[in-house]
């Protein structure tokens with residue numbers, strides 16, 4: 001999948017052309033629906049929790065009569081949260097709003113009939129031209145919009161400690177994975193683990209970015225639309241490179257925060273993680289950008305933004321619809337986004353946010369995101385490029401690959417699963 005810069009950032013007219021007649025849905029009368037709200041997410045860990053807390057605080061200020069229940073389920077990338085949510089939805093107990101990734105993950109929930117069409121909120125509040133059109137396309141089916149995006153994250157980032165690299169005699173972070181493997185030998189000789197990974201999703205996060213770096217943009221995009229053959233020699237070679245990287249990694253079972261802590265502590269040299277890491281390093285860890293930590297595009301991906309976007313929804317049968325709408329208004333607001341994103345380590349989804357709030361790493365992120373020559377692709381692990389069924393097959397195949405280490409078999413399994421789920 002590739003989103004042209006023009007497509008993502010197009011304003012005004014283009015978006016207006018897509019506007020369908022406003023739905024006539026009315027707000028629910030105030031009452032039970034407006035006095036409490038339960039919001040479901042996976043933002044409870046350090047860095048993410050602070051971002052959410054800032055948004056909740058502003059919500060409470062704007063809605064003093066609404067009791068807020070933060071139903072966050074711990075666990076990076078929402079692995080546990082999504083399971084808990086699925087159970088609740090099956091039991092007919094939806095929260096008032098839940099976190100969802102823009103892209104194929106959202107499309108899966110929309111097609112499954114889990115979400116209310118909230119186009120009326122976009123119409124009532126004039127939001128339609130406030131977000132990049134390409135992003136909105138990831139939350140829209142048949143002209144109906146189903147969620148409010150709060151941010152844009154970047155997945156393809158390589159984090160390191162500049163001081164430590166100097167100490168180990170490494171002049172600069174690697175620009176390719178082959179260069180990384182050369183550096184790895186030097187680092188290992190010094191007793192340093194070249195790279196840290198943690199729980200399965202963090203390994204797959206590394207994997208998607210190795211595929212991106214090794215295959216390049218057109219072929220990476222082709223992995224998700226069937227035009228790149230997962231069984232081809234070049235994909236198998238990229239999977240073999242991933243295996244070599246994993247062979248020199250310190251592989252833990254931790255979530256992303258303790259995994260990146262290894263880089264800060266100097267027991268590992270690099271970590272590939274999304275820019276929620278900036279929120280964590282800058283916030284709870286109180287580290288300084290460029291001095292205590294630094295970051296570049298992961299090897300082979302300079303100028304490419306592997307994006308994902310968090311959004312919030314109005315589930316069907318939400319018990320407190322009016323308050324849920326108030327929450328969605330908070331999420332969509334410039335003030336809310338400018339309070340949330342600087343702490344979360346993401347750039348705002350809104351086009352009219354206050355740039356001055358984005359400093360250090362985030363100033364660079366915003367510049368890259370808005371640079372017309374940046375190429376935007378979508379993340380697998382964080383919901384953009386694969387529907388839920390296929391993603392879960394890829395996860396299963398990865399489990400087999402992790403133990404069996406058979407790249408050709410992995411490619412073949414993913415290819416077969418695509419055929420069944422496209």
Ligand code: GAL
Nearest residue numbers: 048075076077078276310382
């Ligand atoms: C992503 C999510 C981010 C961040 C990350 C780590 O899926 O979109 O906002 O929370 O997981 O937990």
